[in-house]
Amino acid sequence: xxxxxxxxxxxxxxxxxxxxxxxxxxxxxxxxxxxxxxxxxxxxxxxxxxxxxxxxxxxxxxxxxxx
Numbered sequence: 001x002x003x004x005x006x007x008x009x010x011x012x013x014x015x016x017x018x019x020x021x022x023x024x025x026x027x028x029x030x031x032x033x034x035x036x037x038x039x040x041x042x043x044x045x046x047x048x049x050x051x052x053x054x055x056x057x058x059x060x061x062x063x064x065x066x067x
Contacts, residue, residue, distance in 0.1 A: 001041075001065040005031060005057040016054055018065070043067070 002019045018027040027041050035047045046067045
């Protein structure tokens with residue numbers, strides 16, 4: 001699975017994209033909202049690690065998600 005942080009403009013907030021190994025979009029959510037329903041994506045119990053990763057992610061750089 002891969003993760004990318006997308007920079008918003010003006011009134012559009014920053015977003016996070018989660019993509020599978022074929023780069024198909026799996027999840028798309030706001031970067032500033034609390035993470036919920038992570039068990040749908042196989043990330044249950046990893047919310048704290050994922051939120052700290054999101055805070056440190058650079059914008060526009062696709063990275064392999066390894067938690």
